[in-house]
Amino acid sequence: MSITLISKEGAQFLVSKPVADRIGVVRDCAYGADFWLGYAVATDDSMGITLANVTSSILSKILVWCEHYKDMEPLVDGDSNMEFPEWDMAYIGHDMNQILFVLEAADYLHIPGLLLLACKGIADVLDGRNPRGICDLLGIVMDFSHRQEVDMDKENGYWRWFLHPT
Amino acid sequence: MSSPYSDPFPLDEHDADDERPDFGHRWNEAALEDERLLHQQIEHERRKIEHERRQIEKARHHIELHQASLISKRDRLFTMRANRAPITRVSDDVLSLIFEFSADDLNPQINPCQVICSHVCHRWRTVAFRTSSLWTRFEIDSERSLSYAEQQLDEHKPFRFEVNIAPSCRDSFFDRLVWKICEFVTVQSHRLSHLQFTTCHHATKRFFSLTTYDLPALRSLAINPPFDITSFCPQGISTDQVSWNGEGIASAPVFHRFSLKDAALPSGFVALSNVTRLSLTTVDLYHGDDLVRMLCAFPRLQELHISHVRHRGVERLTVTERVCCTSLKKLYVDGEPRVMLDNLPAFVMPNLEHLILSDVSGWDSQLHLTKFFQHLDSVVRLNIFWDELGGEVVECLKGASNHAMLLLPDLHTLTVINRQHSSGLDWDSLSIRDEIFELLPQVVLERRSSRCPLERLQISPPLTKEERNLFEGHVILENIDPISV
Incomplete structure (x- = not known):
């Protein structure tokens, strides 16, 4: 099964279920009703889930992260003592604007692991500044x-x- | 300081009074008609200058008005943009999380995150004050600081806190204070997450020997004696003072990070099975096997930083035992790890992936370096610096790039960077850089035909366009921020 995600600009991203599972909002939209009401909302491939607050460029970046972690258990909680793998640190980079948009989107889409990573990225960029x-x-x-x-x-x-x- | 609008035509002293005193009133009375005419012209010129000066004053006033207006408009523009800035949309909870990550540094004296975050704006100040973990680091070096820590913990009841124990054993109240600190840690141990000792080693030993602690939340421990140890401890670092051997901490279930500095390694270290990151900086060795036994005490070690291991008493240390670090993925070697270089077979690291070589001295020849690489043949990432060692490494890789004697056969990423915190390269480094840079394309090309070609070359500072062209199509070239490495 795959799900279509629609960005703010209307661009469509077809993602597989394991990738979509990383995104809390999508997970809730697609399977939440299935759990509570006994039927799925987004079983049809042609149906899309509109993510009105996320631009195409940020959504594609977020999907790279989701793709990387598609086979792992989603992180529910964490703290500032967490150790991030090198791949994560390279992924988040040092571009403050980009990290802020990722942070905002991760918060909106409810992706705790990515939210923590973005916080770490921002903290690293701020380090040493007055x-x-x-x-x-x-x-x-x-x-x-x-x-x-x-x-x-x-x-x-x-x-x-x-x-x-x- | 002179004003930017200082008078462009200052009045000459003589212009103030053109009735020259040495001629006198009598002479002026007898002046001829043409002299009177000149007097009138002078007066006319003076009026013109005055007029022009008034114009300048007026223009200056206008410029000042425009400048004030410009600054005010610029501020308004910044404020308008600031209202739309992405950071304003970040919720207080997330901002608080960012502060927590900023405060993750183990040494708060270098990074006063608490102070900085609370000086940015009203909102940040409020959020910073509400983030309890920012205010739960205590340096305890006296009874006063101890009672402050106790009071703060009682008042705010944070989820976790960190302590730096730094009393000097020269103080008369030392024994009583250590006993009180022990009591404090025992009572609060369920939320103690980081412990640091900035005192002499026998004070550290004393702390752990006085009582047994239950440390369920302890994540990291740093033993970092002060630079001027003799002012702290009458014994200083004497040859018979062996550091604490890990006693009293082995049962901490989430303890994963340990740093030991300026210490003599004990001959037997208690096994710390949860530690994944170990840093040994400026440690003294009396026996070669002490280092092996030390590493044996960390069976799940994933990252090891060894810096300046010094031999005490003998020039060459022999190692008779053997350690197999099966979990070790990252090794950072700095300074002179002579005992390791002399006894390579004793240090088995079958799964090592990332090797960082910084300022390592003690290589006898290229042969020594070759043996080192042959021993660590699982490495896939290698970091070197623009220094002499970096040059030798590249030369070594170049000399052994053919199929028969390929060094580091799985190497796919080579990183060459300048020292951390330096923005550029000095003259010596520049000449070394040129030497290394000359060899790099050859290494890339020669390894290209091997079974594992070099895939990535990460370089800092960034290369020029001409330099980049040399690698075009052969390897993925990446600019890298040395701080991130």
Whole structure:
């Protein structure tokens, strides 16, 4: 059995059942009703599941991960002490925008293993940056008032050189 | 600092008063008509300069206004974009998870993630404060820091916490403090996930010998004595001070990562069957068999980092026993692992896949290197650096690329990188790089006809287009970030 996934742009991706099983949302759509109501919703190949929040490029990237892990037990939970295989680290890479989109999609599609990997990827890219660098990289507005900044500097006097390099 | 808008036509001192004092009033009264005319012209010029200066002031004021407006618009644009930035759509729970991964570093002094995350913006600050695992690392070196840790753990009741034990045994309250730390760890052991000792080895031994701990959540242990050990311990690292032998931790069920630094290896180490990653840095050996026995204590070892193994007393250590690391997949050799190089048959690694050679000294000749590669013939990935050893490795691979004497027959990925944290190469490295680079295409071509050709070549810093052309069609060329390696 195979399932058609439809991206935000309308592009169709035909995936096998083991690959689709990695994606929580798809699993629930396709087999959830089967479990609860006694019949399957998406038994017909021509039926597609629209993933309105995922672009084609990100969906194809996510399917690479699902394909790689199609024969393994899905990860349900994990923590920051997890060790990721080299393949995973090479897959997630260092492109912050790309990782953020993967993270967003993994959260939306409910793929815990990929979500954790994306968190690890982001943490690695942020490593060694000061707050200003993080703001510039991620497009965050530093919304502290001058008074608050002075107070925070007092809290963390030791790290001032790193937080506000000259 | 001078203003960028300083006056382009400063008024000369003499222009302020053109009635020269040395001529005097009497002479000016007797001035001729043409002199009066000149006076008028001077006055006219002065007025013109004043007029122009006022124009400049006006223009400067306008520029400042435009600049303020530009900055404000740029800020508004950044804010508008920031509102749509992908990070804003990340939920607080996921953001908290990212912080946890950022704080995974074992040494918080190098990576003050807690401080950085809470200085980015209001939202990050709030989420960082709510992420309990960011605030559960305690360095205990006094009774005050111990009571702080106890208070925090009682207040926040985190899922897990980490401790760095760092009292100096020179302190008069040392015995009492160690006893209190033991009590603290015993009470909280069910959620202790990482333990680090930044103190002398006999203090570590003391900690484990005082009582028996149940450590169901302990994942990693680092023994990392301070650099100035003599100020910590009257014994320092004396020749008769052998480090802790693993006693008291063998029963920890999820303990998988162990790091030992600046230590003399004990002759018998307690078996730690769950450990998969081991790092031995600057360790002293009295007997060759100590290293073998140490490795025997880690039957499930998957990653081994050996750096600067020093011999004590004798130049050459003989190994009589043998260790078979069947699970070992990754070996990182750094410094001078003389005992390993001299006794290769004693270290059996039949399933080793990834070998990293960094700054290894102690090779007698190419023959030594060849023997090393022959011994580790299951390696499929090899990492070298743009250094002398890297040059010798490439030369060795080139010399043995024909079918009869193919070294590392399963090698499919070769990675050549510059040192971590350095953005470029110095002059010495550049000349070595040229030498290595000259040999690389030959190695790729010669291995192409072997039963296992080189598939990937990963290089950092990136090659130029001309350099890339040399490998076109022969191997997959990848740029690689040395930090990721």
